Amino acid sequence: MIVLGIETSCDETAAAVVAGAGEASTILSNRIASQVEIHARYGGIVPEVASRQHPLAIIPVIAGAMADAAVSWNGIDGVAVTVGPGLAGSLLTGVNTAKAISLARGLPLTGVNHLEGHIYASWLTGDRPVFPLVCLIVSGGHTDLVLMKGRGDYTRIGGTRDDAAGEAFDKAARMLGLGYPGGPVIQKAAAEAVTPVHLPRAWLKGTNDFSFSGLKTALLRLVEAGEVASPADAAAGFQEAVVDVLVTKTVAAAAEYRARQIILAGGVAANRRLRERLVAVSPLPVVIPEPALCTDNAAMIAACGGRRFESGLADGLDIDVLPGLRLAHGD
Ligand code: KG4
Ligand code: ZN
Numbered sequence: 236m237i238v239l240g241i242e243t244s245c246d247e248t249a250a251a252v253v254a255g256a257g258e259a260s261t262i263l264s265n266r267i268a269s270q271v272e273i274h275a276r277y278g279g280i281v282p283e284v285a286s287r288q289h290p291l292a293i294i295p296v297i298a299g300a301m302a303d304a305a306v307s308w309n310g311i312d313g314v315a316v317t318v319g320p321g322l323a324g325s326l327l328t329g330v331n332t333a334k335a336i337s338l339a340r341g342l343p344l345t346g347v348n349h350l351e352g353h354i355y356a357s358w359l360t361g362d363r364p365v366f367p368l369v370c371l372i373v374s375g376g377h378t379d380l381v382l383m384k385g386r387g388d389y390t391r392i393g394g395t396r397d398d399a400a401g402e403a404f405d406k407a408a409r410m411l412g413l414g415y416p417g418g419p420v421i422q423k424a425a426a427e428a429v430t431p432v433h434l435p436r437a438w439l440k441g442t443n444d445f446s447f448s449g450l451k452t453a454l455l456r457l458v459e460a461g462e463v464a465s466p467a468d469a470a471a472g473f474q475e476a477v478v479d480v481l482v483t484k485t486v487a488a489a490a491e492y493r494a495r496q497i498i499l500a501g502g503v504a505a506n507r508r509l510r511e512r513l514v515a516v517s518p519l520p521v522v523i524p525e526p527a528l529c530t531d532n533a534a535m536i537a538a539c540g541g542r543r544f545e546s547g548l549a550d551g552l553d554i555d556v557l558p559g560l561r562l563a564h565g566d
Contacts, residue, residue: 236254236255236256236312236313236541236544236545237252237253237254237263237306237310237311237312238252238253238254238256238311238312238313238314238315238537238538238540238541238544239251239252239297239300239301239311239313239314239315239336239537240252240253240314240315240316240347240533240534240535240536240537240538240540241293241297241314241315241316241317241329241332241333241533241536242316242317242329242349242352242531242532242533242535242536243289243293243317243321243325243326243328243329244317244319244320244321244322244325244326244329244349244531245280245285245321245322245325245375245376245531246269246270246271246274246280246285246288246325247267247268247269247270247530247531247532248267248268248270248288248289248292248293248296248328248329249265249266249267249268249296249531249532249533249536250266250293250296250297250299250300250301250533251263251264251265251266251300251532251533251534251536251537252264252300252301252303252304252306252311252537253359253534253537253538253541255538255541256538256541256542256544256545257355257358257386257538257539257541257542257545258355258358258363258364258386258542259358259363260355260358260359260534260537260538260541261359262359262534263303263304263305263306264299264300264301264302264303264304265300265303265532265533265534266296266297266299266300266303266533267296267531267532267533268292268295268296270284270285270288271415271416273288274415275414275415275416278409278415279405279409279415280322280375282322282324282325283324285322285324285325286322286323286324286325286327286328289325289328289329290328293328293329293332294332297332297336300533308340311340311342312342312343312544313342313343313344313345313540313541313544313549314333314336314337314342314343314344314345314540315333315344315345315346315347315536315537315539315540315541315543315544316329316330316332316333316344316345316346316347316536316540317329317330317346317347317348317349317352317536318330318346318347318348318554318555318556318557318560319348319349319556319557319558319559319560320348320349320350320376320377320557320558320559320560320561321349321376321556321558322558323556323558326556326557326558327556330346330554330555330556334552334554337552338552343544343549344549344550344551344552344554345540345543345544345548345549345550346550346554346557347536347539347540347543348539348560348562349531349536349560350372350377350379350560350561350562351389351539351562352535352536352538352539353372353374353500353501353529353535354370354372354381354383354498354500354539355535355536355538355539355542356500356524356528356529356532356534356535356538357370357498357500357522357523357524358522358538359524359528359534359535359538360524360525360528362522364383364386364496364498364522365495365496365520366383366384366385366495366496367382367383367384367385367492367493367494367495368382368383368494368495368496368497368498369381369382369383369392369485369488369489369492369494369496369497369498370383370497370498370499370500371481371485371497371498371499371500371501371504372500372501372562373399373400373401373481373499373500373501373502373503373504373509374399374400374401374501374502374503375399375401375402375405375416375502376399376401376402377394377395377399377501378394378395378398378399378400378401378445378447378481378503379391379393379394379395379562380392380393380394380443380484380485380488381562381563382492382494383498386542386546387542387546389562389563390563391561391562391563392443392488392492393442393443393444393445393484393488394443394444394445395444395445395446395447396439396444396445396446397446397447397448398447398448398451399447400445400447400477400481400503401417401418401501401502401503402447403447403450403451403477404416404417404418404421404473404474404477404503405417405418406451407421407451407454407469407470407473408420408421408470410451410454410455410458411424411454411458411463411466411469411470412466413466413470418502418503418505418506419505420470421470421473421474422474422506422507422508424466424467424470424471425467425470425471425473425474425475425508426467426471427465427467428465428467428468428470428471428472429464429465429467429468430464430468431468431471431472431475432457432462432463432468432469432471432472432473433472434450434453434454434457434472434473434475434476435449435450435453435476436450436476436479436480437449437450437480438480438483438484443484443487443488443491445480445481445484447477450473450476450477454469454472454473457469474506474508475508477509478506478508478509478512479512481509481513482509482512482513482516482517483516485497485499485513485517486513486516486517486518486519489517489519494519495519495520496519496520496521496522497513497517497519497520497521497522498521498522498523499513499521499522499523500523500524500529501529502529502530502531503529504523504524504526504529505526505527505529505530510523
């Protein structure tokens with residue numbers, strides 16, 4: 236099976252062609268048109284600006300993905316597109332383009348949950364799921380701990396009570412004047428630290444939940460009081476506090492649910508320190524997509540879509556965007 240995947244849930248316009256399905260997929264092409272430079276001047280994503288950029292980029296990005304994969308339209312077996320969660324105006328471009336292709340080429344269509352897509356990124360480079368597994372999805376919009384007992388079987392067992400981890404990175408970077416997006420710039424600054432500051436951790440004991448708002452406020456107080464020797468020391472202390480809590484609680488949740496594998500997914504999973512610590516601390520095998528597949532892309536959407544087609548989960552041309560879509564029951 237060869238699937239064209241389309242992703243426009245936030246600020247990346249992406250298209251990919253993937254062969255195989257679900258947990259046994261191979262990337263034939265993977266194109267992304269990033270809007271990072273456009274949003275950088277505002278210090279964050281401006282939804283209206285994002286939604287206006289997707290229509291400009293979507294057709295060239297799809298044409299590029301088709302050319303890179305060297306497949307003709309006759310070689311495509313289905314179209315998979317992100318339906319949510321995400322920004323409504325952004326999602327609309329991807330969904331309507333996918334519908335148009337489906338109608339014009341007579342191809343089956345399937346709507347993919349962006350969060351499920353992030354999990355499927357784990358299986359694009361050879362790793363295979365071992366159930367039950369616990370997955371930490373950490374992105375700009377989400378921080379969720381999910382128990383996966385089998386294919387398509389998701390239970391949310393914990394998550395953030397306030398900011399998503401990626402959102403916290405973005406806000407901390409803004410406070411420290413390091414730019415946007417926050418994750419990569421904090422990671423880079425942290426590497427230059429001399430004496431990392433110590434910041435508090437919210438453990439929320441007895442739960443599998445997270446909270447990052449207190450950490451953010453603690454950082455702000457230090458900055459306002461002029462107690463930070465350098466942005467690098469603050470960045471390192473902040474990154475360490477986030478990583479410490481994410482790693483410790485994920486490993487504990489995996490033990491509680493007797494998981495056999497841990498998956499780390501979503502944009503923040505690109506963080507080098509988080510990857511290293513989780514692998515070092517976890518007694519279980521850890522699967523993490525390569526950094527370029529952690530951040531938003533369409534290959535993960537195509538892989539997940541392939542699994543949906545195999546399971547008979549094609550959708551009609553009347554599918555809607557679902558900005559508030561959730562992954563699992565339990566929340
Ligand atoms: O999954 P993603 O690309 O988009 C969403 O679905 O939200 O995640 C984007 C988030 C941003 O908050 C960004 O700062 C963060 O992922 N991120 C990182 C790193 N690279 C991206 N956070 C920490 N370290 C990184 N290296
Ligand atoms: Zn994402």
